Amino acid sequence: MSMGTFPDGDLAGFVRGASPGQKLRERLDDAVPEEFFTYPGDLTARDHQALTYARLRRAGRAVPPASELLDDPPALCALLERAAIADPALFHVMLLHYTLALGPIIRFGGADGGGAARRALESMDSFGTLLMTEVGRSNSHLSPRTVARHDPATGGFVLRTPDVRAAKFPTSTAHPALPKTACVYATLVHGGKERGVFVFAVPVRGPDGTVPPGVRVVPAPETTGLQVDYAAVLLEDLHVPYEAWLSDGARVEADGSFHDPAGSPAARLTRSMGIAPAVWRAVISASAAVTRASAGMLLAHSAGRSTLGRLAPRRPLTDYRNQQEAVLGALATAYALTAVAAHVKARRTSADAPAGGPATAWAPWSAVDRDLALLKAACTATAQETVSMCRVHSGAPGFAAVERLNAYRGLTHAYMNAGGDNELILYDTARAMADLDRYTPPEAEPGPPDGGDPDSPRVPLFLAREAERRMRDALAARVRAAGAAGADPFTAWNDNLALAARTATACADRVTLEICDAAAQAGPAPLQPVLRLHAVNWMARRAAGLLDQGVVPPGWLAEVDAARRRACDELAPRAGELAAAFELPPVITEPAAFLTGG
Known part of the structure; x- marks a missing residue:
């Protein structure tokens, strides 16, 4: 388990690590300036959250593109380390945005996967979030009750939460005025069979925070533990285009047949969790x-x-x-x-x-x-x-x-x-x-x-x-x-x-x-x-x-x-x-x- 050698031969060099280089590190640090380490007084909870997201947008537009950061773990970790010591809430929403929203889109969507959702996240016009666990059952990520079905009429998919116990929670979607794009983990049902857990890139709040038809957001009570806009999300026959499916090589043919290179629903679950x-x-x-x-x-x-x-x-x-x-x-x-x-x-x-x-x-x-x-x-x-x-x-x-x-x-x-x-x-x-x-x-x-x-x-x-x-x-x-x-x-x-x-x-x-x-x-x-x-x-x-x-x-x-x-x-x-x-x-x-x- 060789650690290699560390730059500068001193303790500070060890802490900084072998990469990123000095110029990139300075750029990452500048993206989270010292003003991000404190908040003004007298902010409401929603104002506090809005400022956190504004800082996320400012940081995201100051650093290299998401695809480069995700391909460079030391650089992404350096940015997230800085965010963590500045403000744990900023770290949390930044982690969601890069690794759990853009990460699946880039990993599973291919060169053109995600479409408009990817463009909105990469430009920081929308903030990424995750809809994975469900409130009513433990270990729900093993078999989500939220279901995706192919719609032959449109070529897209319909996402449905069967009841409130299958609501996605926790999610960072409560703020009423902020755009949010979610990676939704759902069980794909096709031809009467469960085909495994797949990811779908779905806008759950528009540019002005408006919730689209088919999405219901239920804000959770405020908490001081990690100050994020928590909410439960239910998908009520939400229609999404085919490009929203981050298929990772799986496909539905014109004749309705289903193909998945993963080979089995169990293997598909593991691949979908590969982020x-x-x-x-x-x-x-x-x-x-x-x-x-x-x-x-x-x-x-x-x-x-x-x-x-x-x-x-x-x-x-x-x-x-x-x-x-x-x-x-x-x-x-x-x-x-x-x-x-x-x-x-x-x-x-x-x-x-x-x-x-x-x-x-x-x-x-x-x-x-x-x-x-x-x-x-x-x-x-x-x-x-x-x-x-x-x-x-x-x-x-x-x-x-x-x-x-x-x-x-x-x-x-x-x-x-x-x-x-x-x-x-x-x-x-x-x-x-x-x-x-x-x-x-x-x-x-x-x-x-x-x-x-x-x-x-x-x-x-x-x-x-x-x-x-x-x-x-x-x-x-x-x-x-x-x-x-x-x-x-x-x-x-x-x-x-x-x-x-x-x-x-x-x-x-x-x-x-x-x-x-x-x-x-x-x-x-x-x-x-x-x-x-x-x-x-x-x-x-x-x-x-x-x-x-x-x-x-x-x-x-x-x-x-x-x-x-x-x-x-x-x-x-x-x-x-x-x-x-x-x-x-x-x-x-x-x-x-x-x-x-x-």
Whole structure:
């Protein structure tokens, strides 16, 4: 898993990554200027949303064409990272526009696919959104009840939502004055048979926001979690032209016969979900970006702050181990997630080739790209935990003086479900592991290197591999035993979902540690101790599972705590350098700017 070399040979070069080039990066940063990092006061919810979309339009017209961005993951991720730290709502609508609206049109529609819908999105005359999940059933993306039927009279299709439980939700379509174009996931029914899930490019609000006949939009209550114009959408015998069908090579012949190169409805579902890798790369990159920003904010809050506790009055806050370990741990996690983001932006994924992942039971994501889906689940969970910790350790100012940490937490929390539910990804990953379906367990090793010393950079990887192998073996044995005792597959797995989640998490941990180990070896020398702290913190967080699997002995956690203290003592003098390499805009690290009129 070579990470290659990083430009400039320093930490800032590592954070920026190998591409895009300097000129393009400056262009992308200029597309999201510092004025986008705040909102004027006294805006209504709809005014706030309108300004977010106006900024999206301004950014979209300042950057390279969508087709170029979608073909250049580092460039698209750099733009989305900037949007994420500026404003999570802007990130969300930008991600929808590029990866989940234009992405399917360009990927599945061919050179001329999408027609007017594509032109409206590429010019930013309309904003892209997604109509995939349905409100009334879980796992609805596996078999949407929204149906598309070919209309021989017009040559087009008729899209229909059978009832309110099949309404598409959540969608970003509520604002009454904004143009919206949706990629609609629907089950194509032809010749009396379900032919699979296909995508249709459909205008759901006109240039002035008017809803066309056949579309019903029901605004959802306002929320502060991720401030977007959420709504449910029902399609009531909506007629769309043939070019709205993003057929990906499928076709309806003049004689009414249907042909699909995918070969089966199951394979068609996987192909239709093949746009997910672009989403996962962006979400992983954004998770790293907001974690960097949160760590920088926590350091700014903590540095130079004195305490009045009676144990040691006037003692600097960062002299206390809990605060010091929180600050340095957040910085270390930010660097680890940055390493993972660099890895996924550089790797070839099944988005670039026909899908060939393992069979899935709960969701289609692992069949598209198991490893990338798993890293998305791991990174969002880690980012959410770290951002939340930064908010708590920033005290009242972290909650009330600035909305940013709350917004970052809302973003990372939302994407634990959005873009593929994390738990379902873990379950399908564990199922593939148990079945050895395109999965090879780590090989057993005779014993821990360097005597199991927690200070050794080789020990965390040994522990991760050993825990993963043991958990996988235990899970497979339990499921086999349940089946042998007469349990049906649902019962066999349903009784072992907790272990399944831990097993897949162990796999994600091992992959992440391997990526970080490769980054530490290939990256600048100052990166090694900070990633070592991340590994030490990982050992502490996973101590329960490691002890449960017998990978480490009783009393071992005290050794890890001592190793963490030593790692923090080494890094503490460099905390400012570590944060400076994030190159955060000044507005990010000024949580009390309102006091000075900033």
